[in-house]
Amino acid sequence: MALLEVKDLKTYFSTGDGVVKAVDGVSFSIEKGETLGIVGESGSGKSVTCLTIMGLNAKRNTISSGEALFKGEDLLTAKPGRLRELRGNEIAMIFQDPMTSLNPVHTVGKQLVEAVQLHSDMSKQQARARALELLKQVGIPRAERRIDDYPHQFSGGMRQRVMIAMSLINNPDLLIADEPTTALDVTTQAQILALIERLQAEYNSAVIMITHDLGVVAEIADDIVVMYAAEVVEGGSVDDIFHSPHHPYTWGLMGSLPRLNTDVDRLAQISGQPPSLLRPPSGCRFHPRCPYVMEICRTVDPELKPVPGDQNHLQACHLDEATKEQEAARLLGAVAGVS
Amino acid sequence: MIRYIIRRLIWAVALFLAVTVIGFVLFYLIPADPAKEACGKACDAAMVARVAHYLGTDRPLYVQYLRFLGRLMPLSLHHGLHLKSPNLGQSFVNRQSVNSIVASAAPQTASLVLGGMVIWLLIAVPVGILSALRPRSVLDRLSMTGVLIGISAHPVWLGLIFSYLIGYRLHITPIANYANFFHPLVGQPGGPVQWAYHLLLPWLTFAILFAAVYVRMIRANVMETMNEDYVRTARAKGAPESRVMFSHILRNAMLPVVTMLGMDVGLALGGAVFTENVYSLHGLGFFTVSALNTYDSPTVLGILVFATTAIIVMNLIVDLLYAWIDPRIRLS
Numbered sequence: 001m002a003l004l005e006v007k008d009l010k011t012y013f014s015t016g017d018g019v020v021k022a023v024d025g026v027s028f029s030i031e032k033g034e035t036l037g038i039v040g041e042s043g044s045g046k047s048v049t050c051l052t053i054m055g056l057n058a059k060r061n062t063i064s065s066g067e068a069l070f071k072g073e074d075l076l077t078a079k080p081g082r083l084r085e086l087r088g089n090e091i092a093m094i095f096q097d098p099m100t101s102l103n104p105v106h107t108v109g110k111q112l113v114e115a116v117q118l119h120s121d122m123s124k125q126q127a128r129a130r131a132l133e134l135l136k137q138v139g140i141p142r143a144e145r146r147i148d149d150y151p152h153q154f155s156g157g158m159r160q161r162v163m164i165a166m167s168l169i170n171n172p173d174l175l176i177a178d179e180p181t182t183a184l185d186v187t188t189q190a191q192i193l194a195l196i197e198r199l200q201a202e203y204n205s206a207v208i209m210i211t212h213d214l215g216v217v218a219e220i221a222d223d224i225v226v227m228y229a230a231e232v233v234e235g236g237s238v239d240d241i242f243h244s245p246h247h248p249y250t251w252g253l254m255g256s257l258p259r260l261n262t263d264v265d266r267l268a269q270i271s272g273q274p275p276s277l278l279r280p281p282s283g284c285r286f287h288p289r290c291p292y293v294m295e296i297c298r299t300v301d302p303e304l305k306p307v308p309g310d311q312n313h314l315q316a317c318h319l320d321e322a323t324k325e326q327e328a329a330r331l332l333g334a335v336a337g338v339s
Numbered sequence: 340m341i342r343y344i345i346r347r348l349i350w351a352v353a354l355f356l357a358v359t360v361i362g363f364v365l366f367y368l369i370p371a372d373p374a375k376e377a378c379g380k381a382c383d384a385a386m387v388a389r390v391a392h393y394l395g396t397d398r399p400l401y402v403q404y405l406r407f408l409g410r411l412m413p414l415s416l417h418h419g420l421h422l423k424s425p426n427l428g429q430s431f432v433n434r435q436s437v438n439s440i441v442a443s444a445a446p447q448t449a450s451l452v453l454g455g456m457v458i459w460l461l462i463a464v465p466v467g468i469l470s471a472l473r474p475r476s477v478l479d480r481l482s483m484t485g486v487l488i489g490i491s492a493h494p495v496w497l498g499l500i501f502s503y504l505i506g507y508r509l510h511i512t513p514i515a516n517y518a519n520f521f522h523p524l525v526g527q528p529g530g531p532v533q534w535a536y537h538l539l540l541p542w543l544t545f546a547i548l549f550a551a552v553y554v555r556m557i558r559a560n561v562m563e564t565m566n567e568d569y570v571r572t573a574r575a576k577g578a579p580e581s582r583v584m585f586s587h588i589l590r591n592a593m594l595p596v597v598t599m600l601g602m603d604v605g606l607a608l609g610g611a612v613f614t615e616n617v618y619s620l621h622g623l624g625f626f627t628v629s630a631l632n633t634y635d636s637p638t639v640l641g642i643l644v645f646a647t648t649a650i651i652v653m654n655l656i657v658d659l660l661y662a663w664i665d666p667r668i669r670l671s
Contacts, residue, residue, distance in 0.1 A: 083577075092575070
């Protein structure tokens with residue numbers, strides 16, 4: 001049984017202007033100890049998917065449907081009390097902006113102790129000892145003194161480490177990291193990713209890494225899900241996606257990556273703008289921007305189907321197999337020698 | 340921290356001196372002669388001159404000011420250096436010591452203001468928080484309408500309506516006057532119960548305006564804080580809503596309330612003039628107004644000194660309190 005299995009997840013927000021279909025039929029699964037990368041542009045629905053799974057979206061104007069089976073238990077229909085038991089305990093989440101994700105009026109130690117005491121019967125001293133242990137593990141220097149400092153006394157990278165400590169302090173089976181390094185500089189980014197990888201191995205947690213940075217997923221993910229306009233357009237192992245991409249959007253993403261060995265005046269881009277989720281395009285949502293668009297693309301939304309010969313590699317595109325393999329080869333040939 | 344406190348104290352002293360100088364000068368500029376007022380209509384020039392000499396108003400302005408300051412200081416240089424109690428002077432009108440006027444008036448104003456503060460907080464905090472939790476609901480719209488009425492309605496108008504309806508017509512509370520908590524005058528009501536009973540309507544009247552302002556502010560602060568990232572983090576940790584509300588949201592949203600509270604109470608201690616007037620509470624505001632009407636500058640200045648001191652002290656307390664509860668300020 002997969003650790004987390006998401007089936008046809010939909011999250012709609014009803015607003016004054018209409019219904020925003022932020023997540024419209026997303027499915028994926030992740031096994032214990034694996035890393036799944038969810039890749040997509042801003043507004044593709046990556047964060048909303050995970051917030052819905054965690055139950056952090058339940059507001060009056062939100063409608064969710066589908067299933068999110070965590071060890072067989074459907075999180076979408078679980079009682080709020082049950083979700084609270086799981087959150088911070090078996091499923092943990094870290095967020096994008098470390099500068100604002102910690103409460104400024106409580107010490108870091110107090111917030112870590114809170115995370116422990118919410119889910120266990122440990123005394124304050126025991127919880128504090130555990131907090132100190134985690135702070136050392138995430139690499140905070142002089143942790144014995146820093147544990148009583150306030151968030152504003154830490155740098156951004158340090159705060160993100162504290163967030164990671166807070167999320168792993170109860171040995172979660174699943175860690176959802178929502179763009180944890182986007183707000184950090186490149187050097188810190190590398191350190192944080194290395195830290196996540198190391199702790200993941202130590203705690204044997206599964207990690208869902210949400211990001212728009214292909215470099216990050218290339219380094220850390222076992223499997224990748226590519227999202228566009230609230231839907232999954234392609235999914236597979238990191239090898240599949242990087243060496244044999246099967247969707248024009250994925251080709252566009254790969255093609256737009258800058259290469260160190262070429263000298264171009266302009267970076268390649270995918271023409272057009274991400275679509276409105278209030279009134280998404282008919283048929284395939286990528287068709288207004290797709291260089292390979294056909295008549296059928298405008299009317300029929302392609303289903304997510306396996307690539308012939310590889311059950312685990314899924315893609316949603318009307319193009320025939322031959323064209324896809326040809327285009328993939330051409331794209332990768334153009335950047336041969338780097339990947 | 341020590342340097343901060345010393346700096347604040349020096350600033351407080353400078354502020355105090357500035358306020359007293361301005362007060363003094365303003366009185367000097369009023370084209371009314373206190374000696375003449377005190378003497379009365381039947382006085383001739385010679386008698387007025389004698390009164391002026393007695394009151395001290397025939398000296399130059401700076402001499403008068405320096406004597407005023409000298410009286411105020413707790414130290415005295417007469418017959419060697421020794422401590423004395425600060426003397427606010429004597430009323431021009433009835434030679435009553437201003438110290439005693441303030442001593443009788445201050446408790447009434449303090450009772451009104453501090454009790455009113457408790458009432459307005461008891462109203463504003465729950466209503467503000469509930470409105471923020473359910474924006475645009477019926478409760479929210481009702482409370483915002485209430486806020487509008489509370490801010491627009493004049494305390495005198497409100498006070499008159501309350502005292503007429505509730506005091507006079509329905510006989511639920513007394514109409515006016517103050518009941519002394521500790522030392523009732525002979526024949527007057529006194530003691531804690533009567534004290535509170537007589538203050539019910541004044542408290543209500545006084546509190547409505549502030550409650551309205553604070554409901555608005557608390558609602559806005561809570562709504563803003565609810566959307567902060569660290570609130571989401573708290574929920575992601577699995578904290579129950581009660582904990583999220585108290586330990587995370589309110590702990591942050593209420594910080595500005597502390598500052599405003601200090602300032603408002605400090606200001607109001609200078610004399611809640613309208614409310615005192617309507618309910619015949621002989622507090623500082625009441626005496627200020629009557630002293631102004633009779634050009635009684637020592638009384639006005641004495642009350643001014645007291646009020647200024649109260650405001651400065653309250654602001655200092657608020658600053659220190661804020662530094663204590665907000666670590667970002669404490670450690671910068």
